[in-house]
Amino acid sequence: AIQLTQSPSSLSASVGDRVTITCRASQGIANAIAWYQQKPGKVPKLLIYDASSLEDGVTSRFSGSGSGTDFTLTISSLQPEDFATYYCQQFNDYPWTFGQGTKVDIK
């Protein structure tokens, strides 16, 4: 199975900060990656698909990039509602797998 390793596992940031989360795949997955946001006690929400396509209705503060094995999710200016856990997921090969998550909390 393809392993996805997110870094960091957690980070503390302030409102207005630019935040970057990395997801590294154990083998090449083209651009078949998605990013999700999950707040405590809530359902995960799709942010980005196909590595860089913004889901309808998602703020343009979020952006994704990368291809092959290295991917990033960037939040351009962190807002209070962005404090959450973020997951990457690959769709290139079965079984589809998730990264372990990156928790973003308030500094």
Added chain:
Amino acid sequence: ELQLVQSGAEVRKPGESLKISCRASGDILRSNWISWVRQMPGKGLEWMGRIDLTDSDTKYNPSFQGHVTISTDDTVNSAFLHWSSLKPSDTAIYYCALTWRAFDSWGQGTLVTVSS
């Protein structure tokens, strides 16, 4: 607008069986695939498998194959997750998700508690 509505929370004893459901309504024409995702308490997301609502074609994560069965009833646009013999380690929230460009829409989750 697409909605996925899951069945309610369940409490079972080890060894008991259980079937939970996920019903799709609204704009489901984008995709016929429904996936199931497990989230154990305080842990991350794990993809369990997916099913095509129209032909029941199913793909399982090997980590779950043999322990759960994914099925469908296309007459009511529903997918199901079935255990024949639950274990305490099955305690988790189970989400269904419409699978199109990614996991585009999610059900509200079903909490399954397995305890003697």
